[in-house]
Amino acid sequence: MKNENQKQGSNSRRNFIKASATALAGFYLVPRHVLGGPGFTAPSDKLRVAGIGVGGMGGNDIRGVFNSGKVDIVALCDVHDSRAKASVDAHTKATYYRDFREMLEKEHKNIDAVTISTPDHMHAVQTMAAMQLGKHVYVQKPLSHDIYEARMLTEAADKYKVVTQMGNQGSSGDGVRQMVEWYNAGLIGEATKVYCWTDRPVWPQGIPWPTTPATPPADLDWDLWLGTAPYRDYISNLVPFNWRGWWDYGTGALGDMACHIMEPPFRVLGLGYPKSAEASVGSVYVGEFQRGYFPESCPPSSHITLRFERPGKDDLEFHWMDGGIQPTRPIELGPNEVMGDGGNGVIIEGTKGKMMCGTYGMNPQLLPTSKTKEANVSQTEKRIEGGDRGHYNNWVDACIAGYGSAAFENLSSPFSIAGPLTESVLMGNLAIRSYDYREPRETGNGFNYPGRGIKLVWDGPNMRVTNFEPANQFVKRTYRDGWTL
Numbered sequence: 001m002k003n004e005n006q007k008q009g010s011n012s013r014r015n016f017i018k019a020s021a022t023a024l025a026g027f028y029l030v031p032r033h034v035l036g037g038p039g040f041t042a043p044s045d046k047l048r049v050a051g052i053g054v055g056g057m058g059g060n061d062i063r064g065v066f067n068s069g070k071v072d073i074v075a076l077c078d079v080h081d082s083r084a085k086a087s088v089d090a091h092t093k094a095t096y097y098r099d100f101r102e103m104l105e106k107e108h109k110n111i112d113a114v115t116i117s118t119p120d121h122m123h124a125v126q127t128m129a130a131m132q133l134g135k136h137v138y139v140q141k142p143l144s145h146d147i148y149e150a151r152m153l154t155e156a157a158d159k160y161k162v163v164t165q166m167g168n169q170g171s172s173g174d175g176v177r178q179m180v181e182w183y184n185a186g187l188i189g190e191a192t193k194v195y196c197w198t199d200r201p202v203w204p205q206g207i208p209w210p211t212t213p214a215t216p217p218a219d220l221d222w223d224l225w226l227g228t229a230p231y232r233d234y235i236s237n238l239v240p241f242n243w244r245g246w247w248d249y250g251t252g253a254l255g256d257m258a259c260h261i262m263e264p265p266f267r268v269l270g271l272g273y274p275k276s277a278e279a280s281v282g283s284v285y286v287g288e289f290q291r292g293y294f295p296e297s298c299p300p301s302s303h304i305t306l307r308f309e310r311p312g313k314d315d316l317e318f319h320w321m322d323g324g325i326q327p328t329r330p331i332e333l334g335p336n337e338v339m340g341d342g343g344n345g346v347i348i349e350g351t352k353g354k355m356m357c358g359t360y361g362m363n364p365q366l367l368p369t370s371k372t373k374e375a376n377v378s379q380t381e382k383r384i385e386g387g388d389r390g391h392y393n394n395w396v397d398a399c400i401a402g403y404g405s406a407a408f409e410n411l412s413s414p415f416s417i418a419g420p421l422t423e424s425v426l427m428g429n430l431a432i433r434s435y436d437y438r439e440p441r442e443t444g445n446g447f448n449y450p451g452r453g454i455k456l457v458w459d460g461p462n463m464r465v466t467n468f469e470p471a472n473q474f475v476k477r478t479y480r481d482g483w484t485l
Contacts, residue, residue, distance in 0.1 A: 045070070045400070046070055046071055046072045047065075047070055047071045047072070047112050047113055047396055047399050047400055048071075048072050048074045048110060048111045048112045048113070049062075049065055049066075049071050049072065049073055049074065049111065049112070049113050049114065049115060050073075050074060050075035050076070050077065050094075050103060050104075050107060050111045050113075050114050050115075051073065051075070051076050051077065051087065051114070051115045051117070052077045052078075052100045052103070052114060052115070052116045052117070052118060052126050052130075053077070053078055053115075053116060053117040053118035053122075053140075054076045054077070054078050054083075054084045054087035054088075054117070055078055055080060055082075055083025055084050055085075055086070055087065055240065056083060056117070056240055057117050057140060057167075058078070058087070058115070058117030058118070058140075059086055059087045060117075061115045061117045061138065061140065061167065061392070062076070062087050062090075062091070062115060063090075064391075064392035065115060065138070065392045065395070065396055066091075067392070068392060068393045068396045070393075070396050070397075070400060071396060073087075073091040073093075073094045074093070074094055074095070074107065074110050074111055075094055075095050075096075075097065075103050075107045075110070075111060076088055076091065076094045076095070076096050076097070077096070077097040077098065077099070077100045077103045078096075078098065079098055079099075079220060079221045079224040079225045080217070080219060080220045080221075080225070080239065080240065081098075081219035081220075082217070082219050083240055084096070095107065098221050098224060099221075099224055100126050100129070101129065104129055104130065104133060108133045108135070111135060112135065112136060112399065113135055113136035113137065113138070113163070113399050114126075114130040114135050114136070114137050114138070115137075115138045115139075116130070116137060116138070116139045116140065117139075117140045117167070118140075119225075119243050119249045119250065120142060120144070120145045120244075120249060120250050120251050120255060121145045121227065121228055121229050121248065121249045121250075122227045122228060123139055123140070123142075123143060123144050123145065123149070124144045124145065124149035124150075124152070124153060124485055125227070125228055125479075125483060125484075125485055127139050127143075127153055128152065128153065128156055128485055131153075131156050131157065131160045131162050131164075132156070132160065134160060134162065135162060136162045136163040136164065136395075136398075136399040137162065137163075137164050137165075138164075138165045138166075138167065138392075138395050139164070139165070139166055139167065140166075140167040141166050141167050141168045141255075141256075141259035141260065141418075141422075142166075142251055142255045142256075142258075142259050142422045142425055142426065143166050143259075143415065143418050143419060143422040144422060144426070145251060145255075145426075145477065146426060146474065146475065146476055146477050147423050147426045147427065147430065147463055147475050147476070148463060148475055148476035149476075149485065150419050150420075150422040150423045150426065151419065151423065151463060152485055153415055153419060154415045154416060154418075154419030154420070157414070157415040157416070157419075158416070161403040161404070162403060163395065163398045163399045163402070163403055163408055163411070163414075164411075164414045164415040164418075165391070165394065165395040165398075165411060165412070165413050165414060165418075166259065166413040166415070166418035166422070167391075167413075168259045168260050168263050168360075168413055168418070169360065169388045169389075169391035170260050170263060170264070170359065170360025170361045170362070170388050171263050171267070171361075171391070171412040171413040171417075172384040172386075172387060172388050172389075172390055172391040172394050172412040172413075173360055173361050173362065173384075173387045173388035174383055174387050175264070175357055175360070175361035175362050175363065175364045176263065176264045176267050176268070176357075176361035176364075177381035177382075177383060178364050178381075179264055179267075179268050179348075179355060179357060179361065179364045180267060180268050180380075180381050181377050181378070181379065181380055181381055182355060182364075182366065182375060182377060183268045183269070183348075183350075183355075184380065185377040185378075186352070187352070187353060187355070187366060187371075187375060187377070188348065188349075188350030188351075188352055188353035188354055188355055188366070189350040189351035189352030189353065190313065190350055190351045190352075191265075191268075191269055191316060191348050191349065191350050192314070192316070192317065192349050192350060192351060193316070193317045193318075193319070193348075193349040194265045194269075194316065194317070194318045194319065194346070194347070194348050194349070195319045195321070195327040195346070195347045195349075196258065196261045196262050196265070196318075196319065196320050196321070196345070196346050197261075197320070197321040197322065197325065197326045197327060197340070197344060197345055198253055198257040198258075198261060198321075198322045198343065198344045198359075199322075199323075199324055199342075199343030199344060200253040200256055200257050200322055200323075201244065201245060201252065201253045201256070201298070201300070201322070201323065203241055203242045203244050203245050204242055204245050204297075205245035205252060205253070205297055205298045205299060205300050205323075206245075206282070206283065206284045206294065206297055206298070206299050206300035207245075207284070207294060207297050208294045208296070208297070209232075209235070209246070209294075209296045209297070210235045210236070212235075213233035213234060213235060214233075214234050214235055214236040215234065216234040217239075220239065222234050225239065226480070227480070227483060228477075228479040228480055228483045229248040229249055229480060230248060230480055231480065232248070244256055244298075245297055245298050246296060246297055246298070247295075247296060247297070247298060247433065248296070250298065251298075251425075251426065251429055252298030252299070252302075252322075252429065252432075253298070253302070253322035253323060254302070254304070254320065254322060254425055254426075254428050254429055254432075255425060255426070255429065257322070257344065257359075258320060258425040258428070259418070259421060259422065259425060260359055260360055261344055261345070261346060261359060262320065262346075262421065262424070262425060263361070263413075263421060264346050264357055264361040264364075265318070265346055265348055266420075266421050266424070267417075268348065269308075269316065269348075271308050271316070271318075271420075271424070272308070272420055272460070273308075273420060273423060273424065273458065273460025273461070274306040274307060274308050274318070274424050274427055274458055274460070275307050275308065275309045275315070275457070275458060275460075276306070276307045276455050276456060276457050276458055277304065277305070277306050277307075277427045277428060277430065277431040277455070277456045277458060278304070278305040278431060278452075278454075278455050278456070279302060279303070279304050279305075279428065279431035279432045279434075279452050280302065280303045280452060281293075281299035281300075281301065281302045281303075281432055281452065282299055282300045282301035282302070282323055282325075283299065283300070284300060295433070298429075298432070299323075299432060300323050301321075301322055301323020301324060301325055302320075302321070302322055302323065302325075302428070302432055303319065303320070303321050303325055304319070304320040304321075304428035304431060304432070305317065305318070305319055305320075306318040306319075306320070306424060306427065306428065320428055326339070327347065330347060330349075330354055330356075330367055332354060332367040332368040333356075333367055333368070333369070334368070334369070337369060339356070340356060340357070340358045340359075341358030341359055341362065341363065342358075344358060344359040345357065345358050345359070346358075346361075347367075353366065353367065353371070354366070354367040355367065360388055362388075382410065384410075384412060391412060391413075394410070394411060394412050395411065398410070398411050423460075427458060429474070430456070430465070430471055430474045430475065431452065431456050431471070432452070433471075433474045434452065434456065434465075434468060434470060434471040434474070454467070454468060455467075456468055456471055463475050463476075
């Protein structure tokens, strides 16, 4: 049953929208470094940062930017007080909020940039609200929960001219840059196939929504946590981790890991939108000789095949596998050599050879691995100081320098790159979820998944599946009343 908090939440949302509109009408925010014109020196050279979602990975993000030595943490926001405690204790001068809208309304004049490290279903509304106020943003992966959100955020970053970065730190690593140099030097020829895989999920997936509600933790604002998602009663063990396996909040193993693992081949091969997607998934047994597919939950395992069109070249075949599924070991890999990093990895097959890496593009190798030490190519890709550990500094430096600066051009994962990558990642989830509803039979759950038995043809510029209309319901989800992008 809906509680009184929901009514209060709706009023708060309406008040925030009115207040934000009034504020935006009264001033136009620009970076501090340009406020005084040429030669102006800001009162403080430090970037003023607020955090939305500051427990767990959000706490890591706050520490990461703060440890640059160039940041003051001025405001913190989290809907779960005990999860936020470590960050609050570490930054005692920062004002603490539960509602990000209240924080932005009250603090927008005091902050330059925002980190966002919340469940996937809240990324887009929080990021958009910050960008509309002229704030630079660092957003955890995946950039968004659905394809439409990713496109809107990518366009908004350019519109509002803010510095953006997604939290796939491997994009700042040396490994992916080494692979770019090998590929551009022709060491594996023209790429024909890509294989990416992960051992995730390590949280429950492929299960029905529990029928027994539970009491939310006393220090958790459940209505604010739900945010854009449909209202449901709280269930045990959903937070702080297991929400990843439910479509209302998370994006499954694909959303959790593909922005890390698919990024190296995307960068190496300069990929854009896929032209098609196919999906097959694992299922669970819910009774004798009966398999269960639960539309509320991500599947326990999946195999996605994307195809990318390349002008003047054959299509690239791109495979994603999760839930422990892995590609066949390359014949060039020794029987006792580790494929990828064991649980996760990437293999790019070319007309002249193959190369491989682990998560985040780490430990890149040519196959057979003996070729790695023999490779001698010029360094053409600029390295990020500190490699993947420099991902936060990469963003902080660009924020201080400003939109369009040399530091801005050196960003590892701005939305112009992270947006199309996220769209391709989520295209796999669209294929997984493409079902038709049917009347339940005596044995069956009322859902049929014909989209998994065909190739979904994708019109990237217009964000539409052209040959199976039911799939398009998953391009853009419907927010709960009171929430908009």
